[in-house]
Amino acid sequence: MLVTVLLVLIAAVFFFPLVWMVASSFKTNSEIFRTPFAPPSSIDFEQWVRAWDVGNIGQYALNSVITTGTSVLLILIFSAAAAYAFSRYRFRGDKWLMGLLALGLLLPVQxxxxAQSTLFRDLDILDTRLALIIPYTAMGIPLATFLLKTFLDGIPEELFEAARVDGAGDLRMFAVIALPLLRPGLATVAIFSALNTWNEFLLALLYIQDDSLKTIPTGLLAFSSRYVTDYGMLFAALSIITIPMVVIYIVFNRQVTEGITAGSLK
Incomplete structure (x- = not known):
């Protein structure tokens, strides 16, 4: 009982800022400062409409969907293939390659x-979506590979041996045996990768200057100037982009939980 009460309290602490943000999106700036914790006097989605149209949130959201979707798809493809290779084959230098992947978990982007900026400038891909998709994919592959390799290590070797006896090649075993069994792990990797990519700010700020290509984290800067910030419209924009991600996580919560726990069992 005590544990349940503590968990409820912790959940309330983390959930309150989200509720406060959504409630504030229905207030004016004066109401937010005058009665910050009071419920809104009325539910009017005018701020949300202004944030979507005037604040260009629709374009920023589309850019984030394209960038995040492409990056997550590439992460799943490359990490699943790499995890399968590291789990099922022994070859010269495999430990060194795993060590290089581990560096991807340790080294900060800074x-x-x-070096990355210089390379992108020489390739003339700055201020394009590739300038975000490439590093997002590269940053997501190390963790995804380690997670998926853990899943594959738990699959009995006899399944693959039986498939090979039946004449299945490596590609068929990967597609028919490994990928279906990796679904919980792929769902976990997809959710974590999507959240990290969707919220990334530093690279999006430095690599993208064209307003038509900006993602949501940098696009939100348009709601704040040096001297004035429209907090009502800012909270409306934050609500528009936050609520869908929360809903997605809630919908796929069971898959994420199964993915985390299944990878720890042999």
Missing amino acids: SYFI
């Missing part, structure tokens, strides 16, 4: 940002 440590290689200058």
Whole structure:
């Protein structure tokens, strides 16, 4: 009982800012400062409409969907293939390659940002979606590969041996045996990768200057100037982009939980 009460209290602490943000999106700036914790006097979605149209949230959201969707798809493809190779094959240098992937978990983006920026400038892909998709994919592959390799290590070797006896090749075993069994792990990787990519700010700020290509985190800067911030419209924009991600996480919560726990069992 005590544990349940503590968990409810912790959940309330983390959930309150979301409720406060949504409630504030229905207030004017004066109401937010005068009665910050009071419920809104009326539910009017005018702020939401203004945030979508005037604030260009629709375009920013589309850019985020394209960038996030493409990055997550590439992460799933490359990490699943890499995890299968590391789990099922032994070859010279495999430990070194796994070590290089581990560096991707340890090194912050600031440590290689200058070299990456120079490379992108020479390739003439700055201020394009590729300038975000490439690093987002590269940053997501290490963790995804380690997670999926853990799943594959738990699959009995006899399944693959039986398939090989039946004449299945490596590609068919990967597609018919590995991928279906990896669904919980792929769902977990997809959710975590999508959340990280959707909320990434630093690279999106530095690599994208064209307003028509900006993603949501950098696009929100348009709601705040040096001297004035329209907090009502800012909270409306934040609500528009936050609620769908929360809903997605709630819908796929069981898959994420199964993915995390299944990978720890042999």
